[in-house]
Amino acid sequence: MTGNKNVLVNYKEGKEGAVTFGDGNKGQNFGKGDLVLNGVAPLTVVLYLTDGIFFAHIYVNDIIFGSTCESEVTRFVELMQSEFEMSLIGDLSYFLGLQIKQSEQGMFISQSKYTKSMLEKIGFTQVKHAHTPTTSKLNKDESGDPVDPTLYHSMIGSLLYLTASRPNISFSVGLCARYQANAKQSHLTAVKRIFEYLAGTVEFGLWYSCDTYMSLVGYSDSDWAGSLDDRKSTSGVCFYIGNNLVSWISKKQHSISLSTAEAEYIAVGSCYTQLIWLNKMLTDYGYPQKSFTLFCDNTSTINISKNPVQHSRTKHIDMRYQFIRNMVESKMLTISHISTNAQLADLFTKALDAQTYAHL
Structure with missing residues (x-):
């Protein structure tokens, strides 16, 4: 749906959780429920209704919206077209250069x-x-x-x-x-x-399956001293909700690590902060995660996160990464070992041979 860029900017919450869209005088009540302004994505509105959930994401003059209740989608379309000059494109198939193919099995982007x-x-x-x-x-x-x-x-x-x-x-x-x-x-x-x-890979993309589960996990890896210019390491992290890849990062670390364990520990810290960010988004959508699992292929890093005796080996590491140990002790984070061959984040840290690249 496209239209005026101010669409959904002028809204307010009415009595009993009813949401009013429009300029206040001509606005209409859309539905009753709890209105949530997504704290992670400010242009996302989430409305919890008595019989489902409705969300709308606004980018300039384009709106993506959907609901678990089909009648609410129909009512939203009628409401918006009565208030603004808008055109309904139909099922989401193209947005900001992304091609979306939807089916009963899932979505391909x-x-x-x-x-x-x-x-x-x-x-x-x-x-x-x-x-x-x-x-x-x-x-x-x-x-x-x-x-x-x-x-x-x-x-x-x-x-x-x-x-x-x-x-x-x-x-x-x-x-x-x-x-x-x-x-x-x-x-x-x-x-x-x-x-x-x-x-040779023009048609490649991301497949999001409906046959999955709502569990957020992270994979963390690093390439120690991989930069030939300053010998800084590269962190690679990726995140899955069930079977579906939802976020990934490949970034050179800010400081020089003195060991592979230190480089991996810094990558784990960056990974967990991203997990917190993703959990905030999931919470806004009604799927909060009480704890997280993070996969790492370095046993020394896992031991450092669990054993306070290792403090003498890590006191030179930036303090902002040391909160990992507290998260592990409070059981909010579980760091599990994974073999290097199965480490999905390896793809984001270094150049790989064709066989390993195709496997990951």
Whole structure:
């Protein structure tokens, strides 16, 4: 549904939880229930009704809305069209460059049209396909030949937008983005390899299955001293609700770690803060999580989180990461070991061989 960008901005809560949309004078009551302004996504309105839940997400002049009660959806459409000039697009199939295919089994989200357009723009439609988006580490390459900064910035910007539905290129794009200030030919070659990989995986995307469960878990990993320029480590974390991937991060750490355990511990701390953020969103939707499970493949990190005797080995680690031990002691967080071969977050920390990449 599209219309005036002020739609749903002027609303108020009436008596007995009834929500009024409009300017107050002409507004109509939509339904009775508890109104929640999503604290994580301020432009999301969640309304708990007596017979279900209704939500609406607003982005500029577009609205995505839905409900577990079909009659409430129909009434909302009638109400909004009576108050504003709006057009009903129908079932969600395209939004902000994302293509959405819905079925009884689940939902598939991709950016294949955007990917094809991007490849045509740079002339990469007939290139040899790469099996992985990156194969090696990069450095500043100060003696290398400089490249057109405008071209490089444009290519990186296009790829960053694509990571919304392609988590498998997040690390590669983030790595190349570090060198935008002074890009060299070696960096441009690495960017072109990402496009070569995309040329062979245009139709890839994210599948969200209906056959799942509402349990939030996280995977945390790091690549110790992976940066060739400053020897900082890279944190990689991803989060699943049931069987479905909902969030992921690939980011270079701010400080230099003195051991793999320290790098992993910092990654675990970042992972847990993101879990808190996701739980806030789930709570607003009526699915609060009382505790979390986080999977890590480093036994030393798990021991540090459980054993206070290890304090002497961790007192040099930034204090903001030490709250992990308190969370474990209060049983709000469980850190479980997972084998390196099954560590899904490994995809966000380093370049992998084709077999491991395809497996993850």
